[in-house]
Amino acid sequence: MDVQELFLDSLAKADGDLRRAVDGLSRDELMAQPAGPRSNPIGWLLWHLTRTQDNLGSRAAGKATVWASQKWYEKLGMEETPARFTPDTVIAFDPKSLDTIMGFYDAVYASTQEWAKALKEADFDRESPAANPNQPSRTVRELLAIIVNDDVQHIGQVAFLRGMLREQGWY
Numbered sequence: 088m089d090v091q092e093l094f095l096d097s098l099a100k101a102d103g104d105l106r107r108a109v110d111g112l113s114r115d116e117l118m119a120q121p122a123g124p125r126s127n128p129i130g131w132l133l134w135h136l137t138r139t140q141d142n143l144g145s146r147a148a149g150k151a152t153v154w155a156s157q158k159w160y161e162k163l164g165m166e167e168t169p170a171r172f173t174p175d176t177v178i179a180f181d182p183k184s185l186d187t188i189m190g191f192y193d194a195v196y197a198s199t200q201e202w203a204k205a206l207k208e209a210d211f212d213r214e215s216p217a218a219n220p221n222q223p224s225r226t227v228r229e230l231l232a233i234i235v236n237d238d239v240q241h242i243g244q245v246a247f248l249r250g251m252l253r254e255q256g257w258y
Contacts, residue, residue, distance in 0.1 A: 091206050094231045098203075101238040102196060108246040109133065109185060117182045121251035125174045129248050130182030133192060134163070136241035140234050141195045146215040147230045148202035159191045199234075 109117075109129065117130030127135075138154060145152040154160060160167045163183060170176055182188035211228040225233070 089208075090211050090228060090231065091203060094235065095200065095203055097235045098196070098199065098238065101235070101242055105133075105192070105238075105242045105245065108242065108249050109189065112185050112249070112252075114182065114184055116249075116252050117185065117188065118180075119248075119252060120178070121248055125178065127177055127244070128180070129245050129252075130188055131177050131180040132241045132245050132248075133188050134180060134182060136238055137188075137192045137195050139237045140199055142218060143230045143234050143237075144195070144199045144202060146218065146225075147206075147210075147227045148198075149215075150202070153191075153195045153198050157194055159194065162187060163191065203231075 112129065114130075117133070118128050120126045120128055141152045141154050150156075155167060160169070164181065206227070211226065211231075213227050214224045215227060215230060216224050
């Protein structure tokens with residue numbers, strides 16, 4: 088198995104887990120904070136993991152983010168460059184509906200599959216400049232690892248929170 092195949096297989100497994108964890112959730116459940124009054128809601132976690140995949144993927148692919156190119160910021164009622172997140176802005180985040188936030192996720196996932204399938208062996212060691220000066224440049228291989236790690240971490244959080252809301256009804 089090569090790096091590309093492992094990455095795509097890992098994303099497919101994470102995608103299935105995410106879809107089971109969010110299936111049927113209402114807007115209220117997406118915005119609920121079952122872990123406490125300043126905890127991350129499911130909707131925000133879903134937005135965050137999708138934005139991370141989109142941002143890092145755009146660096147790996149050398150193209151614009153889905154967020155900007157498909158104007159998802161308008162569909163979610165946000166600025167193209169969202170405000171820095173604080174506990175208050177995280178709590179205020181509105182995913183609109185499961186269909187809306189999953190529409191953004193689906194668009195990013197489709198883009199990720201497209202550019203990842205086009206990667207060649209030489210691409211994995213290519214340096215990708217940082218999006219901001221406080222971050223280091225990364226190789227494409229490192230960006231892929233960060234995407235998988237971020238997905239697994241946040242999808243686990245989403246599944247856990249769903250369990251708190253619906254008594255582990257995702258399997």
